[in-house]
Amino acid sequence: MTVATAITFTWLGMVLAISFLEAPLKFRAPGVTLPLGLGIGRVVFAALNRVEAGFALGLAACLVAGPRATLPVVFAAVAVVALVVQLVAVRPALTRRSDRVLAGEDGPRSHAHFVYIGLEVLKVAALLAFGIAVLATA
Template sequence: MVLAISFLEAPLKFQAPGITIPLGLGIGRLVFRALNACELALAAVVTAGLLLSGGGPGGSWGLGGCALLGAVALLLLQLLLARPLVTRRSDAVLAGQDPGEHRSRAHLLYVAFEVAKAAALGVGAIASMVALAALTG
């Protein structure tokens, strides 16, 4: 979901015919609100699963579990730090107070969190599959 929405849908929507910056921002707000809700729900499931497993950073969680918890932490930081800044900027653009012609530092921060989160999810998934393969022979 992160890869499809953040790195495909978000930039491509602005290339569609007739899409203005305000219209694209409005669509983006809806899409990212839904994405973040799904991410939070999945993060809760992953966190609960890891906590119920009885492992720990040095135990059965291994690299996969630690990377997945890192992705959860990045998501929370992104929502607490970067999202409000991006929302403030998009509010200004939608109110006509900012032309929105260039990416803001807040947007670049948000993108940096997306890249880091995608990397953590990739490492977590691969490490978890390798660990599972080792357990099942």
């Protein structure tokens, strides 16, 4: 489970750094407009989500290949399901909204952003719990 632990804490660190540090701070940088920040965010989160999908597959492979207790599997499943919901249900809504903003439209704020953040918090908690559970059983 050493590989699973490494994957978990690397994934956790990336989500914390990008979602909770880079994403909000980029809009505070001088000269960063909303369209520019959205464009940067789309590129960064597309890359993050691709890497996360790879981490999810790697974690699943570790769980299939090695010994596993029920609770860590549940934590891993919660993290993976949160990612899948983000990619399948929430990201398309965020993309549609950012497309409209980048096209110059002005409209109401999207509630999908808050859903995405909630899923990020859930994913962080699940990854942290999984990592701790795996270390505790090692």
